Amino acid sequence: MNDEPGVEKAVRVRKHSTGDIDELASSVRGWDQRYDQLGPGRYCGNLTECWIDDLQVIHERSNRCLHQMGYAWSGARVFGIPMAQSGAARFGTQIIEADAPVTLGPGQELDYRTPSTLDVMSIVLSADTLSQLSLTLDGFDLESALGGSLCLASDTAGLMELRALLQSLSQVLKLTPELLAYPAVRKGLRHTLLTSLLGAFSNQDNRHESNQRTLQHKLIVERAKQYIFETPQDPLTIAELCAMIGVSRRTLQTCFQKIMGTNPVHYLRAVRLNQVRRALRQSTVHELQVQDIACSWGFWHLSSFTADYKRMFGELPSQTLHRSR
Known part of the structure; x- marks a missing residue:
């Protein structure tokens, strides 16, 4: 300069x-x-x-x-x-x-x-x-x-x-x-x-949230997300989420569809896949394998896990792990 x-x-x-x-x-x-x-x-x-x-x-x-x-x-x-x-x-x-x-x-x-x-x-x-x-x-x-x-x-x-x-x-x-x-x-x-x-x-009309049903949907989703992120190493099931929040499975699904645009099963899977990816990228323990990390996040069907992971991130979990090392 x-x-x-x-x-x-x-x-x-x-x-x-x-x-x-x-x-x-x-x-x-x-x-x-x-x-x-x-x-x-x-x-x-x-x-x-x-x-x-x-x-x-x-x-x-x-x-x-x-x-x-x-x-x-x-x-x-x-x-x-x-x-x-x-x-x-x-x-x-x-x-x-x-x-x-x-x-x-x-x-x-x-x-x-x-x-x-x-x-x-x-x-x-x-x-x-x-x-x-x-x-x-x-x-x-x-x-x-x-x-x-x-x-x-x-x-x-x-x-x-x-x-x-x-x-x-x-x-x-x-x-x-x-x-x-x-x-x-x-x-x-x-x-x-x-x-x-x-x-x-400059032509705002001081609009505020007025749809109480929508606000209730958001409250339920926020409570669900809070429970999900509070127990990262203990992946919750949909039944556990419903019991903790006090709503039916249908209500939980409606709320997620309205607020997140997806159902709670898909959202939970996406969150867990993202957590697995972070764990793979941060892994410095050479004895740990993909299976160890996947299972710690509740994935038990490993071939389905691998397919879901590749579909989400465009690479195999083993490739993520190899690159981190």
Whole structure:
């Protein structure tokens, strides 16, 4: 980097490509995330992260359906803008079109079941900054208007303009990230991004969750997930889950179908397969075999396990284990 006037040497742009969902989940600065792969096939994902002063911009792509869980940094307001997706996704309790913009407020949990192909850009800023800026520019508090909403009402033309701006930024990050070393560039880009953001989402109606049945479904699913993750080395059966939560198998299935888009049997299997993969990747004990790890996670039909594993991750479990060593 040269020493011209108006140029800073530190440019906060990071790019990361990986075939490991755990690597990608942990690579975003300030976030506490966990990803589980739900769609079958070899995973490939890449992420570009940029800080424009106090504004975090994240561009994430992946080629498989994922369940993304976790939290952004403290006090953050997140706007997720899908760039080129189709089909349906689930965000919290909402079934949404994959191209629908979404948001998370401070302390809200990320609970996102992605479409099979993910291409999303997120703008993350302090909720206080959003509140002050919207009051200054538009005379109303957008942060307060958003409340606990997850899905965003948007102005069609404004959303198109915001997407075009984000696409241009993506090209800059890909081809000429050094431009962000100039304070004047960052200042102008930050202002343009935020004013475009306000223009796209200034017509919020302070919507809140009102469907009590949907909320009840989510509560049951959350309790089930809590039990599942609390006993990782003691895989639960559906009967045990139903007894612990106090619901019938049919109710549990309905809740998972509504909230997660899959039945609890498939979800449990996916979680256990992801845990086996993590154990295989982290194994340093040479005496341990695939059978030992698979059986410790409750897989007793080893040929079916191997087929399910290869279908999910695009490789044999023995290949995962061999690569870790």
